[in-house]
Amino acid sequence: MDRLAGELRFYLNRVNEKLWVKPFAACVLSIGGALLAQLANGTGLGGYVPDVSGESVETLLSIMASSMLVIASLAVGSMVSAYASASNTASPRAFPLVVADDISQFALSAFIGTFIYSLVGLIAVKNSDYDAGGHFVMFILTILVFGIVIFTFVTWIDRIARLGRLGMIMGKVAAATAVALDTRKRAPHLGGVPPRDEAAGRAVFTSRVGYLQHIDIRGLQELAEAVDGRITVAALPGTCITPDIPLAYLHNDANNGDGWDPDEVVQQFQIGRARTFDEDPRYGFVVLSQIACRALSPAINDPGTAIDVIVESQALLTRWQEPLSEDSAPDKACCRVMVPALDVRDLFDDAFTGISRDGAGFIEVGTRLQKALRSLRACGDSETQAAAAHHARRSIGLSQEASLTDDDRAHLRAIFEQGK
Template sequence: MASIVSADRIRFIVNRFRERLWVKPLAVCLLSIAIAFAAKLADGTALKQILPVIAEDSVESLLSVMAASMLVIATFSVASMVSAYASAANTATPRSFPLVVADDASQNALSTFVGSFIFSIVALTALKNDYFGSAGLFILFVLTVFVFSVVILTFVRWVDRIARLGRMGSTIGKIEDATAGALARRRNAPRLCGVPVQSGRQGHPVFATSVGYVQHIDIAALQIWAEENQARIVVAALPGTLASPDRALAQVITATGDKPKIDSAAIGKSFQIGSSRLFDDDPRFGLIVLSEIASRALSPAVNDPGTAIDVVGTLLRLLSQWCEPATANQDQRPVYDRVEVAEISVRDMFDDAFTAIGRDGAGLVEVSVRLQKALHSLAAIGDAEMQAAAEYHRQLALKRAKIALTVEEDWIAVHDAAKPTA
């Protein structure tokens, strides 16, 4: 099967690299080594005739200070980041860990500290061996001052960021941003740029060879295979689905109905399967993680209804965005006309978002009231499918609150909040 790398596939791969803490520091280290040796290029030019002479001791002193301090700061930054990661896992949910690790400010700070340490060591070694001439020495001095300035600015900015990294509000914000991005991509391409599923058509199933969650589907690769084999492919497992050897990933349909020569390995490679769900192409996962945070906050051990109320507001914002029209410059016409993909279920999204909160917050009047108001808002602004899902969860939460609330005034407050407003 011929292969192409689609923009969606590139985005998925880049996001996986962003979650690796070593990628940026390694790239900056290689760049630092190149910069340190680039100063030598000035010795072969006419710059040595016009540039001022810099004392070698001054450059050596700056590099020595940088070499002695940067490794300590880099070690301190790693310890602070690990502490923030542990805080995010303990106070929010372990599922937020990939988003906290991918924090650009922290990765940039660590890369700057490690890169400046490598730069100072390489430049100092070259300087001690008389590698630079007068022009190269001046350029090295300028580069050293520049790197030192970048380190200071980065450290000041990073201190402000690390104070918030891993805190509950920051973690919820990162999850909201990731979920909003996934919802926007699915809203603009509800069938992943494929065509609607035509009911009543049975095909030949392609099963997963391993157990895990579908993290990404390369629709472009499925389209190529379908074109080459004059077939159609029905995607049976959307991102977020738990795949297993007894559950079909896709159905292959031919015009004649005969069983085609299915290259199960080629089709299976189009489905990225991993041990955990990811936020990128799975909007429901973000809603589940937010619901987990609220559920943990409502546990007797934590007893933090304020966080649950904040999460309800976050879920209201996210699901309100789902009702917005697609981006004006977004062409929703199918790109892959041989791949049939089902749309995400609004009812499933509501189940993911509100079931746990309605159950665990039923005994708290402030949470129940906020939940009723949020579901009223969603029913008012949504389409028929969203109105039905919101009404179902509104009634379910009301039943649970009636059982859990023992004070009559609390029940009246929740019941009044559940009444339609004029």
Template sequence: MRDRIRFFLSRLGERLWVKPLFSCVLSIAAAFLARAADDTFPQSGLPDISADSLETLLSIISASMLVIAVFAVGSMLSAYASASGSATPRAFPVVVADDVSQYALSIFVGAFIFSIVGLIALMNGYYGSTGRFVLFVVTVTVFGIVIIGFVRWVDRIARLGRLGTTISKVEAVACRSLLRNRRCPTLGGRKLVHLGDGDPVYGESVGYLQRVDVEELQVFAEKHDLQVYVAVLPGEFIMPGQPVAHVGREGKSEELDFGCVSQAFLIGKTRTFEEDPRFGLIVLSEIASRALSPGINDPGTAVEIIDAFVRIFAQWSETEEQDVATERDRVWVPEVSVGDMFDNAFSAISRDGAGTIEVMLRLQSALASLSSLGDGELREAASRHGQFALKHAELALKLPEEVERVRQLAQREDSNTKHSS
């Protein structure tokens, strides 16, 4: 249930209307809070704030907040377009989920709604002396929040569309996803080594698998005393005729409705970051490939991406799998292999950066560093990609001296890897 709620909240975080809508509800409630103060403290002895001064203040806020909100939306859209153009369109969900920008937009829209509701109520004599004082305090508070939010937002919007900011955000999201997968590689089920025999279950649509509800599969398996073998993982593209799971009957012959099983596999048109640990690596790799294209020719960005991969896999290797007894003992789930993750991260850089000596040297050093982390599977994947990158460099680099530098570095690091193993 917790994973389901987290996935749902993550989808809401990518919608720009959610936080402004919540802010509007709070603004309307704050405007009517002043009326409740009139009923509770009719003779409070508080300073009597004139209706004219309140009307002027609320009119200023209502006239300025709508303009600022429109300006904020325009600036955010420009930043989103810049991030998508300079990095990759797949990074857009990460950029649009920026908390500071959504918070600022919510403040501007909420302040506008508050001022309109408060102004209408004030001009119709809805407030008494206590209510006007409370409305004044709330208005001043809203004004202060707007100023602070605007200053924070200006600082953030100046960086939001920058390539470095986009890389940092994607790296953070990819790292969280990989660490979550490291702690729970089988999504709470049992480890599947070989796909068991059983009745195939197909997805309800064609697209990318976004989430597997292992808890729902466990409920179905317990109810019918069966075993469920998950055949696909989040991030895979589900095609017609491709089974998403197999249900082991264990000799039972009764007819079963596998609708609950297929509904446990959430399929959408795009990939998501939360439960797809490889997607963040792919997005970072796409940013590096774009930077290495002849039209851009920015090897420094590719080097920055390689450094990000080193940080991500270093944290991944230091994180231990949670050794807990699973209650989902009837659901079998395969693990994401380290080789697949390295393929998603380094294959495109090895291909597109093969003709750039500084990228090849940094890539060999990064792979050697990762191979020394002590994990056998990780060491094997790093060594394989080091040789793969060397072959690309030998074909792409024009100067024999440059080829020899890469070859010497690859051979030296390969020998160190074999010595450490």
């Protein structure tokens, strides 16, 4: 069940990024509503409800059909503008998060779905022999759909005004990264166990090129149990896979690697064209860093955004240090699948390497970065302290070569010395 739930969650997240899913569901529900009204015929419902004429239902449906087509076109135009703004002002890598915005997707789906419902309803009313009960059911469904559209439109106006804004995009990236960090903290080895100190087994490669998005640990466990062997995962989600990079190493106590089907092992690794946020916490830090680096470019010259990114990254890395709550205990591990843990040094590299390079000439960015790293050195574990100290020294070194005054360089070094 755990394996099925994990697989289902991964694929549902991919489906949630598609805009056609909810309108398709609205089409199915519209047909269901027309059939429900047909079922009301001959039940005697018409003798207990107000008399609603077919002409009034047709008029309402016609008004909705004509107006919803215009509103849906307006919604599509507004969302396309928001998507373009997200790519131009933040990072194209944040685009999937903007597309997957629940409120905007629901609004667009509601408008298109209402248009579909209106067409289906008009066809049903004009071509079906509805009695008073059927007309009443169609009338109630139409009023209900109309109310949902009005509420959705009012809510969506506020949302679309902020959808493509840089602050909201940064918030979405930070939220997705926080979820990925919490998931990895609950399962530091993705549901497996730490690697052993043993000789490398038989390497498994794939001819595909792309980014590793998901690993079916339960599937690997079943394959290992079938041959009484073990598997060491060599690539974590987010790794760029090429034919020369091993996915895993196969171990067997009797005859190292014999009895395995490498093709079945490869099938447990989901490889795609782009990285995803679900199981790849490093990707969130990469996207945040790219947003900051774009803001620090000479064409934009917005150090304030870089400072905001530093604060977000500091908050995420601090969150990574927090202990697990009692109700977040990890699930039972797959003892035959060995997976390396996430290296905190990689998180620091993804978060601060680009910012310290591109922000070396901004005293305000350097100051905020040194203070953030000083704080992480003070409250983190030994690995976090070492990573923070490394990037603090690197930032100081870059500032020596930047166009800063001697007083600015002395100021940054003073902050660095305070953290020792």
